[in-house]
Amino acid sequence: MVPTTDCCELSVLDLVPFGLADPVHRFFALRLSPPNWPDWKPGQFLMLRPKSFGQEFPWGRPLGICLIRPQHLICFFQVAGRGTELMAKLRPHDPVQVWGPLGNGFAVEPDTPTLLLAGGMGIVPFIGYVAQHPKAWNVSMLFGHREPLECYPVDSINEHIPVDTLRETVPGDLDNFIFTLQERIKEYASQNGLILACGPLPFLKTVQSFAREYHARVQLSLENKMACGVGACLGCVVRTTDAWPDPAHRNAPVQCCTQGPVFWANQIELA
Amino acid sequence: MYHPDNVGGGAAWLAEHKVKHNELAVTLTGPKHSLCLKNPVMTASGTFGYGMEFARFGNLASLGGIIVKGISLKPRHGNPCPRIAETPCGMLNSIGLQNDGLEAFRDHKLPQLPWKDVPIVVNMYATSAEEFGELAAELNAMEGVAALEVNISCPNVKEGGSIFGADPAQAARVTRAVRDNAPAKPVIVKLSPNVTSIAEIAHSVEDAGADMISCINTLIGMSVDLRSRKPRLANIIGGLSGPCIKPVALRCVWQVANAVNIPVIGIGGICSAEDVLEFLLVGASAVQIGTATFMRPDAAFHIVEELPKAMEKYGIRHLDDIRGMLALG
Numbered sequence: 001m002v003p004t005t006d007c008c009e010l011s012v013l014d015l016v017p018f019g020l021a022d023p024v025h026r027f028f029a030l031r032l033s034p035p036n037w038p039d040w041k042p043g044q045f046l047m048l049r050p051k052s053f054g055q056e057f058p059w060g061r062p063l064g065i066c067l068i069r070p071q072h073l074i075c076f077f078q079v080a081g082r083g084t085e086l087m088a089k090l091r092p093h094d095p096v097q098v099w100g101p102l103g104n105g106f107a108v109e110p111d112t113p114t115l116l117l118a119g120g121m122g123i124v125p126f127i128g129y130v131a132q133h134p135k136a137w138n139v140s141m142l143f144g145h146r147e148p149l150e151c152y153p154v155d156s157i158n159e160h161i162p163v164d165t166l167r168e169t170v171p172g173d174l175d176n177f178i179f180t181l182q183e184r185i186k187e188y189a190s191q192n193g194l195i196l197a198c199g200p201l202p203f204l205k206t207v208q209s210f211a212r213e214y215h216a217r218v219q220l221s222l223e224n225k226m227a228c229g230v231g232a233c234l235g236c237v238v239r240t241t242d243a244w245p246d247p248a249h250r251n252a253p254v255q256c257c258t259q260g261p262v263f264w265a266n267q268i269e270l271a
Numbered sequence: 272m273y274h275p276d277n278v279g280g281g282a283a284w285l286a287e288h289k290v291k292h293n294e295l296a297v298t299l300t301g302p303k304h305s306l307c308l309k310n311p312v313m314t315a316s317g318t319f320g321y322g323m324e325f326a327r328f329g330n331l332a333s334l335g336g337i338i339v340k341g342i343s344l345k346p347r348h349g350n351p352c353p354r355i356a357e358t359p360c361g362m363l364n365s366i367g368l369q370n371d372g373l374e375a376f377r378d379h380k381l382p383q384l385p386w387k388d389v390p391i392v393v394n395m396y397a398t399s400a401e402e403f404g405e406l407a408a409e410l411n412a413m414e415g416v417a418a419l420e421v422n423i424s425c426p427n428v429k430e431g432g433s434i435f436g437a438d439p440a441q442a443a444r445v446t447r448a449v450r451d452n453a454p455a456k457p458v459i460v461k462l463s464p465n466v467t468s469i470a471e472i473a474h475s476v477e478d479a480g481a482d483m484i485s486c487i488n489t490l491i492g493m494s495v496d497l498r499s500r501k502p503r504l505a506n507i508i509g510g511l512s513g514p515c516i517k518p519v520a521l522r523c524v525w526q527v528a529n530a531v532n533i534p535v536i537g538i539g540g541i542c543s544a545e546d547v548l549e550f551l552l553v554g555a556s557a558v559q560i561g562t563a564t565f566m567r568p569d570a571a572f573h574i575v576e577e578l579p580k581a582m583e584k585y586g587i588r589h590l591d592d593i594r595g596m597l598a599l600g
Contacts, residue, residue, distance in 0.1 A: 007569045055514040055542065056360055099328070231320050233318070233355060235353075248346075271352060
């Protein structure tokens with residue numbers, strides 16, 4: 001039976017180590033039985049808490065939703081601590097508590113030239129984005145990564161849109177990537193395009209600084225630490241700027257989980 | 272079924288449902304005001320937002336009560352991040368009472384809540400007894416507010432907070448200020464476990480006119496990261512909550528319930544219907560679900576549903592049969 005609520009118990013279909021990831025940065029693709037979330041939007045996330053967390057790990061873990069299809073839900077995670085270490089031991093049929101879809105999702109402007117900027121595992125939400133985009137020929141991607149390309153689910157994207165990839169192996173590569181970012185952001189800003197970015201914090205900061213410099217329309221997807229994912233714990237807050245639409249919350253903390261995780265780059269301060 | 276001999280037909284079901292309802296209902300009778308709840312399961316302040324955040328996960332009206340995020344006269348931005356950290360069987364927070372302030376609550380949050388169907392309790396915070404009085408007077412005028420919970424136990428603020436909660440005289444002064452300025456509402460005082468004698472503070476607020484006591488607020492804790500050699504909270508220390516504090520909470524509720532004649536609302540690591548019954552057994556009249564809501568957002572709704580089953584399992588026909596009935600010796 002398909003669960004009908006926003007908080008439901010799903011079961012693991014399978015957990016696959018992704019690509020040739022080294023043991024330090026272990027990536028996994030997690031497939032779950034599908035929840036009944038017909039209004040899901042790319043860029044939204046879910047909270048996942050395996051039953052095996054017991055009482056020892058009280059929090060769920062926020063995971064970007066990659067895709068929801070009638071047969072499954074797909075998300076990805078990287079082992080980063082003891083909780084995700086336990087998640088890496090999930091087996092088919094294991095029960096997991098899941099709540100979502102959470103947050104706001106990315107802007108979709110079908111006729112606007114759209115540039116996706118992904119850093120590392122920040123590529124994940126864009127898989128659903130390009131799959132659902134009504135005019136994918138208006139979308140292109142720049143992907144920066146450290147591990148070999150096989151470690152990332154990039155094939156699910158480049159079957160829809162052109163992807164430029166840049167790998168950082170030696171220090172000069174990063175400068176090259178930053179230069180390319182700058183050029184692409186400048187280019188899209190000049191045609192009033194839409195730019196969406198997802199990746200680690202230093203990457204987002206770089207994107208934000210170019211967004212400011214060229215007055216580009218840029219959305220950033222944040223990955224703040226969260227306990228509840230639904231706006232209650234106030235642990236994931238991000239500080240807004242003068243440009244925040246609601247005057248009562250300008251220059252004030254707002255929840256990343258409910259007001260984001262996708263923010264316009266000019267409306268927030270990155271820590 | 273709950274009454275196996277009473278099955279079949281809509282009328283029988285309704286009758287059974289009504290019986291069930293009565294068996295779960297609790298009345299908290301204070302010296303001045305009472306609070307009637309359809310069941311003893313409320314949500315703890317700071318873990319349930321302003322309530323509407325959770326409407327998608329269950330029927331708010333099925334809860335015994337909703338205690339909203341602590342409110343101050345003016346909006347507060349709270350402490351710097353990081354301000355939450357996961358710890359074994361619990362968590363630390365140093366939010367610092369970030370809230371939208373009284374006006375935003377009155378004009379935007381409260382009108383959305385189903386306050387006619389479920390008691391809305393406002394947790395309140397101020398930095399002086401005078402300010403507590405001012406806030407109480409404002410809340411006293413709001414029809415949708417069923418009761419006030421006075422926060423004299425927040426460990427994360429420099430002024431007020433647990434400074435009031437750690438001193439019997441100050442605790443009494445704040446309680447009196449709220450009592451005098453909110454004559455129409457039941458006054459609940461929320462106590463801190465970070466004191467030498469919680470019974471002494473409880474006595475003091477009872478004498479000052481509290482209708483009920485809720486306990487416990489968080490314990491003061493700390494967590495560090497060996498790799499970065501930094502504390503995990505920007506505030507360095509914060510409030511510990513979750514299943515790990517349940518034994519401390521049970522002890523406090525038991526001590527307070529034995530020390531005072533007003534109802535006690537138990538808080539601290541409650542994750543299941545069985546946990547609820549344990550708190551009633553040591554003397555609580557009702558409970559609040561806190562960190563369990565972060566373990567799954569429908570925790571409180573789930574516990575309400577499970578409560579009749581747990582009662583049946585332990586042969587409890589009515590909650591009154593177990594309250595304070597701890598078998599000793």
